[in-house]
Amino acid sequence: MSNEELEAQNQYFRHRLDELTGQTLKADARISRMSRELRHRRDALALLSDLHRRVTSEMEAVEIYRLLLIAVQKALKMDRVFLLLRSEQGVCFEIAAGVGGDSNSKTSLHIPDDLLRPDTCLLVTKGSAETSFVSQFREAMGLNFFALVPVVLRGEVRGLLVSGRQREFKPFYPPLDEHDVNTMAALAGFLGSALTNRELFYEQRRLADSFRRFVPQQFLEFLGYNSIADVEMGGQVQRKMVILFSDIRSFTAISERMTPKDNFDFINRYLDFVAPAVLENGGFIDKYIGDAIMALFPGEADSAIGAALGLHQGLARFNQQWMAAGHDPVRIGVGLHLGLLMLGTIGFKERLDTTVIADAVNLASRIEGLTKHYGAGVLITSTLRDSLLQPAKFAMRTVDFVRVKGKGESIELVEVFDCDPERIRAGKVGSLALFADGFSAYTAGRFEEAHMIFERILVDVPDDGAALLLASRCRRFRDMGSPVDWSGVVAMEK
Amino acid sequence: MSIDTPPSTLPAGEQPGLLAGVGHSELEDSCSAGREASLMAMNALGGRNPRLALLFCTGRHDPAALQQAVRDVIGVECRLIGGYSVGVITHAFASYDGYEVGVILMAGDGLSMEAFSEVGLPGAEQILGRKLGRRFAEAGVRDGDNLLLFYDTIFMDGDQPLLNMATPLLAGLASTLGAEPVIAGMGMIGDMQLLPTHQFFDGQLLQQSVIGLLLREGIKMHTTIMHGCRPASRYYQISRADGPLVLEMDGKPALQVVREMLGEDSELTPEDYAFFLTLGVNNGDRYGDYRESDYANRMCIGVDHERQALIMFEDDLREGCFVQLMRRSLDFSYIQPSVKRLFAEVAESGRSVVLAFCIDCAGRAAAYCGLDAEEADEVRQAIPADVPFLGVYSGVEIAPMRDVPRALDWTGVLCVFSA
Numbered sequence: 071m072s073n074e075e076l077e078a079q080n081q082y083f084r085h086r087l088d089e090l091t092g093q094t095l096k097a098d099a100r101i102s103r104m105s106r107e108l109r110h111r112r113d114a115l116a117l118l119s120d121l122h123r124r125v126t127s128e129m130e131a132v133e134i135y136r137l138l139l140i141a142v143q144k145a146l147k148m149d150r151v152f153l154l155l156r157s158e159q160g161v162c163f164e165i166a167a168g169v170g171g172d173s174n175s176k177t178s179l180h181i182p183d184d185l186l187r188p189d190t191c192l193l194v195t196k197g198s199a200e201t202s203f204v205s206q207f208r209e210a211m212g213l214n215f216f217a218l219v220p221v222v223l224r225g226e227v228r229g230l231l232v233s234g235r236q237r238e239f240k241p242f243y244p245p246l247d248e249h250d251v252n253t254m255a256a257l258a259g260f261l262g263s264a265l266t267n268r269e270l271f272y273e274q275r276r277l278a279d280s281f282r283r284f285v286p287q288q289f290l291e292f293l294g295y296n297s298i299a300d301v302e303m304g305g306q307v308q309r310k311m312v313i314l315f316s317d318i319r320s321f322t323a324i325s326e327r328m329t330p331k332d333n334f335d336f337i338n339r340y341l342d343f344v345a346p347a348v349l350e351n352g353g354f355i356d357k358y359i360g361d362a363i364m365a366l367f368p369g370e371a372d373s374a375i376g377a378a379l380g381l382h383q384g385l386a387r388f389n390q391q392w393m394a395a396g397h398d399p400v401r402i403g404v405g406l407h408l409g410l411l412m413l414g415t416i417g418f419k420e421r422l423d424t425t426v427i428a429d430a431v432n433l434a435s436r437i438e439g440l441t442k443h444y445g446a447g448v449l450i451t452s453t454l455r456d457s458l459l460q461p462a463k464f465a466m467r468t469v470d471f472v473r474v475k476g477k478g479e480s481i482e483l484v485e486v487f488d489c490d491p492e493r494i495r496a497g498k499v500g501s502l503a504l505f506a507d508g509f510s511a512y513t514a515g516r517f518e519e520a521h522m523i524f525e526r527i528l529v530d531v532p533d534d535g536a537a538l539l540l541a542s543r544c545r546r547f548r549d550m551g552s553p554v555d556w557s558g559v560v561a562m563e564k
Numbered sequence: 565m566s567i568d569t570p571p572s573t574l575p576a577g578e579q580p581g582l583l584a585g586v587g588h589s590e591l592e593d594s595c596s597a598g599r600e601a602s603l604m605a606m607n608a609l610g611g612r613n614p615r616l617a618l619l620f621c622t623g624r625h626d627p628a629a630l631q632q633a634v635r636d637v638i639g640v641e642c643r644l645i646g647g648y649s650v651g652v653i654t655h656a657f658a659s660y661d662g663y664e665v666g667v668i669l670m671a672g673d674g675l676s677m678e679a680f681s682e683v684g685l686p687g688a689e690q691i692l693g694r695k696l697g698r699r700f701a702e703a704g705v706r707d708g709d710n711l712l713l714f715y716d717t718i719f720m721d722g723d724q725p726l727l728n729m730a731t732p733l734l735a736g737l738a739s740t741l742g743a744e745p746v747i748a749g750m751g752m753i754g755d756m757q758l759l760p761t762h763q764f765f766d767g768q769l770l771q772q773s774v775i776g777l778l779l780r781e782g783i784k785m786h787t788t789i790m791h792g793c794r795p796a797s798r799y800y801q802i803s804r805a806d807g808p809l810v811l812e813m814d815g816k817p818a819l820q821v822v823r824e825m826l827g828e829d830s831e832l833t834p835e836d837y838a839f840f841l842t843l844g845v846n847n848g849d850r851y852g853d854y855r856e857s858d859y860a861n862r863m864c865i866g867v868d869h870e871r872q873a874l875i876m877f878e879d880d881l882r883e884g885c886f887v888q889l890m891r892r893s894l895d896f897s898y899i900q901p902s903v904k905r906l907f908a909e910v911a912e913s914g915r916s917v918v919l920a921f922c923i924d925c926a927g928r929a930a931a932y933c934g935l936d937a938e939e940a941d942e943v944r945q946a947i948p949a950d951v952p953f954l955g956v957y958s959g960v961e962i963a964p965m966r967d968v969p970r971a972l973d974w975t976g977v978l979c980v981f982s983a
Binding site: 084087088089091092094095096098099100101102103104105106108109140143144147149169170235236237239240241242243 | 592624661662723756757758759796797798824825826827830831832835836838839840841889891892894927930931932933934935936
């Protein structure tokens, strides 16, 4: 091969090699660019996925902001990221959170209306027009190049997500572009959804709290429901519980002297003092019936007695204020019984209610009605007394055997008198043995002996209601004769 | 030669009289991050007081708060040296561009060191190199000692970032040292926007500084260079250059040469050449087999349209120099053998590993170079798990090539310290 041919061949291969080098470099550049774009999108998706996993409805808003802003800063390689929220007055936007800059700045920014649309984003790069807003915003945020996207909650622009860089530097920090804006818009959408969910969560919780005030949570739980929304018609369950009834004595007479509004004000004020005792002692209020309270206690029987005494303590505080206003004191009676109940839902699909169905409920109600006969603050059945874990904690005495209307068997009535004024309580405690003797004589039909004992008790405790009642009854049976087949049980027809 | 790492007789990181511990953090608060990272490193020292701390953090941190937080943990007697890096590499992960902090602590009576700093780099790299060299000469530096260099890579000309040059710095240093220590190091940057950086030197927070740390007497630094680039072209001869500007190659304007190579239909504009075009200098046999250790790479960081020139990271591509366009390797299989080979060399020398320290060009991180995988993952996975290890992302790397310290681009330098 001649020198000329060798040189031509050399030139040929040089050109081909240069061409190949160029092709290789171009291919490498393309691969790099595609890889960057892919990484950009992959990072954004990973970011959304991570946020979705970490952000919960119960999380504090500032923690959600922090997670999001840090994520934006790291994934999009931004110098600064801010969340601006509409001020309380709704006119300006203020920095709610930020990373990479002064997030405590009290800067208040007026944003032009045309940027406050749910679908409007702003991208400011080196080539962007320098409007007065852009200049002002650059200075306030300390960012030369930035993207601004709306944070929309329930269709309303409530905030703005802003992030950007102080410098553009190719290829590592190229000018912000529509990919950045799209990623930010997706993140702002996520933030809007997270905050909306959070708002809805707390609204729902408030709503549930409100419902809970109408339908006790415990009631729902007994029926196996988590929330009121799960309630279906016909759900029912049987449980053994203490039923408590309380009622204001002579409420009709009191209410007759009041306007309807005063009536409601009076009842609500009274309930405000007494009703918390039920919840404080582990019970729940099933319903109010006018001035009456019906409460259920699924736990220990002792706590139901504690609640009954608590009602009286609340009443004493109420009476202090009530009497100071020139009124006569209000008195209540509380009746309790332990028995099987059916808890369930009744009604039809358009109007449901929860209810308790049981003889035990009627009995508790009747016992409450008997309190006024014995001048007792609290009357319970022996069934309840016998189930107490610590009966010695309470001052109690048996005051009667009765057969209430519609019931075959007799009921032993037990008075709990810890709530009596101290003088009366002390007198009753002091005469417990004597009262028991009198009551034995009475049930045995020795009415003269019983009468004398109760009269002796009344000398020391003249306002002992049960002693008064039994003394009167013994006198009557002594003078007029006892009922046929006397067994110590009287029928209470009313 | 076997590339498996023979076991050392003592646990790595704990040699007689010498102990290293490493900690890291990604906390956003600088005080908390400094405390977390340094406490983690302290725990590894098993109650011994540290005598040397190397501290690295990204530009997102408050450097003064971080420095003080670390100082509060390590005590006032410990020397504290370091500065910005784009991220850190640990046994567990490689992470960058966030709030990364890395701390190396060294303790033990066997640690002999000297450290000096000089400030005022821009335009005075060679002068500062000479000053630093004289100070180490006065301190008695000897052949075979180990010198770590940390310098500020960035200086701002108004809003425009410019680079301090490592080549004149090294030339100045070599002219006054009076000995030939093993030199490795890094140009420090805290982010890839080339924003200003800081350096830590004991209680001082410096800028535009160069810091030298001399480790000697019993401790030895072994290095390996991992470019990840292979030649992709014929040789071009630089026919005209001016400092870091390559004006002409083969007698043609440099931009024209590249443009002709890419073709008129190329999507690539000259603005795309920055941090993409890499020129390699083969210091070995020009027509022999490819040997990674013979190549020094120079990355293009911009173009000068007016002078039709490529602006390079360093100013050592002079007239007459032959260069090749280099292609970045997408295959990382070269990394693990290089790392294992270095550990094997240490073991064969009868010494035990105390610490592994990696200086990795930040531009090689996947997010910046447009690769799917992190080459740093290959490095960290190849380091034995019981060796205290920290890597940092740098702007420029310095390592010995054919026993001469050189400034390198687009390179990973692994330094293994043995006792």
